[in-house]
Amino acid sequence: MAPKGKGKKKGKGSSTKTENRAQEPNCIFKPEIISNILSRLPLKTLLQFRSVCKQWQKLIYKPDFVATHYSHSSSLQRTDSSMVIIQSRHDGGFNHNVLVKYKPLLPPVQVKNPYPIISPKMSIAGPVNGILCIFQPPLGDALTLWNPAMNKSKMVMLSKTANPSQKVSVGLGFDSQKKDLLILRIFCVPPFPGCTKTKVEFEICEMKYPIGWLTLKSRTNYFYIDKPSCDAIFKAEPYWLAYDYEEYIPGKYQRLVHFEVSKMDFEWWILPFIGVGDYYANLVNFEDSLGFMVWKKTDNSYIDVWEVDDKKFQWRKKCKLGPLSGFCRILGCLRNGDVVAENEDGVLLFYTVNKSELVVQNDENLYPCSVKKTLTVENSEKGSHVVFDCPEGLLLIEGMLTV
Amino acid sequence: MVKLKSNDDKEFEVEEAAVIQSEMIKNMIEDGCATSVIPLPNIDSKTLIKVIEYLNKHINMGKAAETGEEDDLKEFDEQFVNMGWEELFDVIMAANYLNIHELMELCCQSAADRLKNKSVRAVREMLKITNDLTEEEEQEIINDAPWAFEGPEIDDTVN
Numbered sequence: 207m208a209p210k211g212k213g214k215k216k217g218k219g220s221s222t223k224t225e226n227r228a229q230e231p232n233c234i235f236k237p238e239i240i241s242n243i244l245s246r247l248p249l250k251t252l253l254q255f256r257s258v259c260k261q262w263q264k265l266i267y268k269p270d271f272v273a274t275h276y277s278h279s280s281s282l283q284r285t286d287s288s289m290v291i292i293q294s295r296h297d298g299g300f301n302h303n304v305l306v307k308y309k310p311l312l313p314p315v316q317v318k319n320p321y322p323i324i325s326p327k328m329s330i331a332g333p334v335n336g337i338l339c340i341f342q343p344p345l346g347d348a349l350t351l352w353n354p355a356m357n358k359s360k361m362v363m364l365s366k367t368a369n370p371s372q373k374v375s376v377g378l379g380f381d382s383q384k385k386d387l388l389i390l391r392i393f394c395v396p397p398f399p400g401c402t403k404t405k406v407e408f409e410i411c412e413m414k415y416p417i418g419w420l421t422l423k424s425r426t427n428y429f430y431i432d433k434p435s436c437d438a439i440f441k442a443e444p445y446w447l448a449y450d451y452e453e454y455i456p457g458k459y460q461r462l463v464h465f466e467v468s469k470m471d472f473e474w475w476i477l478p479f480i481g482v483g484d485y486y487a488n489l490v491n492f493e494d495s496l497g498f499m500v501w502k503k504t505d506n507s508y509i510d511v512w513e514v515d516d517k518k519f520q521w522r523k524k525c526k527l528g529p530l531s532g533f534c535r536i537l538g539c540l541r542n543g544d545v546v547a548e549n550e551d552g553v554l555l556f557y558t559v560n561k562s563e564l565v566v567q568n569d570e571n572l573y574p575c576s577v578k579k580t581l582t583v584e585n586s587e588k589g590s591h592v593v594f595d596c597p598e599g600l601l602l603i604e605g606m607l608t609v
Numbered sequence: 610m611v612k613l614k615s616n617d618d619k620e621f622e623v624e625e626a627a628v629i630q631s632e633m634i635k636n637m638i639e640d641g642c643a644t645s646v647i648p649l650p651n652i653d654s655k656t657l658i659k660v661i662e663y664l665n666k667h668i669n670m671g672k673a674a675e676t677g678e679e680d681d682l683k684e685f686d687e688q689f690v691n692m693g694w695e696e697l698f699d700v701i702m703a704a705n706y707l708n709i710h711e712l713m714e715l716c717c718q719s720a721a722d723r724l725k726n727k728s729v730r731a732v733r734e735m736l737k738i739t740n741d742l743t744e745e746e747e748q749e750i751i752n753d754a755p756w757a758f759e760g761p762e763i764d765d766t767v768n
Contacts, residue, residue, distance in 0.1 A: 234737050235698070239705055242713065246721035253757035257729050257750045260741050357756065608754075 241265060245274040249355050249598040269385040272600045276335050280597035282494055282542060290540065291338065291354055291594040292554070293330055294586035303328040306583050307354060310556075314581060320352045320359035320609040330592065331435035334378040334442050336599020337387060343434035346374030346391050351413075351606070355598035358606040362389065365409055365419030371395045377436040377444030379467045386414040387603060390444065390465055394431050397454040403428040404451075406472065413603050427472045429463050430454060437489035440496040443467055447489055448474070459487060462498070478512050478521035490539045491595070497524065499539065506531050508572075509545065525571040530557055532577075540595045545575060552588035554581040611638070612646040613661075615654040620646060627664040632708035651706050656699040663689060663712055690719035694735060694767075697723075728763045735767050 244252065244265065252275070256263040265271055278284060292306040292314070302324055308314040321328055321340045325348070332338035336355055342348040352359040371393040379388040392408040406424040429448040436444035443466065447459040463474045480487075480500050488499040498512040498521070508528035512521050530536075533547035533555055540546065545557040558578035565572045583591065611628045613621045629635040637643045649657065666685050690697065697716060704712040724732055733740060742750075751758050 235702070236705065239701060239717070240736070242717045243701075243720045243724065246718055247725060250757045250760070251725055253754045254729060255724075255732060257742060257747045258732050258736075258740070259738050263742070263750065357754070 237261070237265075241271055241274070245271060246278050249275075249279070249600060252600070253356075266600055267602070272335070273382075273385065276597065276599045276601070279336075279599060280541070284597075288541070289355060289596050289598060290546075291330075291333075291596050292581075292583055293328070293590075293592040293594070294583050295326070295590035297585050297587040302326065304583065304586055305354075308581065310579070314583065316584075317354065317357075318609045320350055321348070322350060322361055323348050329376070329434040330594065331376045331444070332378050332439065333594060333596045333599075334380045334387060334439055335601045336597060337378065337601055337603070338594060338596065339376060339378050339389060339435075341376055341434075344373045345369065346376045346434065349376070349389065351387070351389075351603050352609070353599065353602060353606065354596060356600065356602060356606075357609050358602055359609050360603050360606040362411065362413075363418075365411075365421070367409070367419070367421055369393065370407060373432075373434075375431045375434055375436070375446065377446070377465055378439060379444055379465055380442035381412070381467050382442065383468075384412070384414065386412050387601070388412055388467065391419075392431060396432070397430055397449070397451050401451070410470070422470065424472050427463070427474055428452075429461055429472075429474060431463065432456070438491055438496060440491050445489055445496060447477070447487060462489070475514075475519070480510070486536065488536060488538050491541055492524075492539055493541070493543050495524070497539070499536070501528075501536065507533075509536070523570060525573055526567075527557075527559055527573050527575050530575055535589070537591060537593045540593075541597070544578070546593050548589065548591050550588070552582070552586060552591070554583070554591060554593075555579075556581070611643060613657065614646045614648045615652055615657045616650050617654050619654040619657075621654075621657060621661055623661055623664065624668070627661075627668045630664055630667060630709055630711070632710070634707065649703075649706075652703045653699070656696075656703050659689075659692075659696070659700055660703050660707065660709070660712070664709070667711065686715055690715060694723065726761070726764045727767075728765045731765050731767050 244255070252266050256266060288310060290308040292308060294304050296302050296304050303319060303321065305317050305319050306314045307317045323342065325342055327342050328340060329343045330338050330340050336353055338352045338354060340350045340352055347364055349362040349364065350359055351362060373394040375392045375394050377390040379390060381388055389411045390408060392406060395404065406427055406429060407421065408424065409419045409421045411419045428451040430451055431446050431448045437447050438445045443464060446463045448461045448463040450460045453460065460477060461474045462477055463472055466473050477498065483502065485500055485502050490497045490499055492511060495513045499509050501507045501509040506529035508526050509530065510526055511524045513524045515522050527545060530545065530547065532549055534550045535548055537546045537548055543559045547555045547557065549555060555577050556579040557575040559573045559575055561573060563574045610622045611625050611634065613623060629638065634643065634647060637647065697720060701716045701720065704716060
């Protein structure tokens with residue numbers, strides 16, 4: 207019968223897989239059904255279940271399985287797979303960095319730092335498919351890939367070519383065709399009065415096929431990035447808030463820059479007009495869309511969340527969050543829309559968005575927020591916190607070792 | 610109406626709008642292969658009744674969001690998967706064979722939820738898998754990530 211044959215083919219294809227099947231007359235269920243069920247399990251359970259049988263042990267490292275598992279683990283419906291990585295500087299004479307793993311409902315735990323050098327400077331880009339990239343600003347060296355859920359890391363060799371700039375911004379991406387992780391280093395040359403447009407140079411390294419670093423020049427883009435790492439990662443591609451090269455005013459971003467993996471080049475569009483005066487901006491992964499958050503600092507701040515309308519390719523205001531009070535600076539937000547901020551005492555505040563209390567005001571959707579949780583990272587320096595919403599992923603890079 | 614026949618020779622009449630949620634049957638109808646009774650040699654009548662119950666309830670799923678019946682469907686789904694382990698697996702195999710995507714999602718998620726806190730021994734028994742790893746190999750797996758084997762108590766029951 208035709209449909210049966212079709213079913214058997216599903217999830218198969220390579221010759222190595224048929225081999226596994228031959229070894230496995232012991233399970234009465236089809237491999238694709240087993241794979242479907244297991245891809246929904248938490249990472250820790252999967253690591254235990256490697257000892258069920260040889261087939262399961264191999265299954266959980268297969269690229270297709272890793273990708274399906276991550277799509278479940280990073281979905282908005284899954285609350286148990288959410289892990290927040292908090293980076294902060296240690297308060298004390300010797301200024302080194304502390305990494306804390308925080309799974310809501312469980313107490314936060316300090317984790318072993320995979321960063322190989324004791325340097326006061328440390329920055330993080332990511333996550334992409336459960337992987338974070340730690341490095342040293344401003345040159346983006348001592349690059350270390352880290353999978354915090356699997357507790358494994360690896361240092362990446364740098365390119366031998368001379369760096370044409372004093373500043374590098376690091377981004378991460380994932381090539382879904384090749385199923386490979388990409389590291390991106392953009393050489394950022396700050397604009398100076400009377401400067402002319404120069405094309406942005408960058409280099410890229412694919413992890414699976416270690417041909418080393420490839421130096422490229424962007425075809426059409428002129429922009430300047432002043433931050434050591436990408437501002438957000440959306441659909442496994444990095445995004446930055448950037449400046450127009452010729453109209454550089456520090457703090458006033460004009461562009462949203464995006465690295466398109468399929469084209470191996472940058473794309474950009476103009477940020478929405480948000481008026482004059484002092485405002486703060488964050489780029490975030492907000493409820494399965496890319497959100498541009500803008501707010502002014504007052505006693506009761508409201509955050510405007512903008513998103514790009516995919517079809518019209520225009521910005522539209524998605525919603526307004528607030529009022530938020532008692533914070534000093536906003537660090538970003540979690541996938542579910544919760545806003546993370548820090549107060550004057552260095553305490554982290556997790557504001558939850560009360561979806562059920564929606565108010566429609568001047569055609570805008572306003573969601574009231576309230577502090578759901580506060581968190582203090584022991585000995586951490588005020589104002590040094592950075593947060594990353596990091597869904598658990600099984601992706602490992604060849605050569606990764608236990609931290 | 611479309612007629613389905615289980616492997617224990619029982620016939621069931623189902624509305625076409627309901628039955629085409631099965632990609633397999635939809636294809637058969639489109640290809641003109643569903644003129645009389647569709648035999649389903651892999652599915653017994655007990656399982657087929659469950660599947661049909663699901664198909665009938667989800668007949669207008671696209672409209673549910675508009676009419677505010679989403680909560681009702683959610684409740685139905687929760688009740689629906691409240692069945693024994695063996696029964697659940699029969700439904701999963703039927704949903705896989707008939708290629709009913711939403712039902713597959715629902716039941717596989719339920720199976721995953723049940724396996725989540727089980728011991729390795731319990732999992733092998735529930736899925737009828739024989740252990741083909743040597744003791745050394747098992748120890749290697751534990752040594753590779755010992756932290757994954759620590760923590761809350763593990764459920765050794767098999768239901």
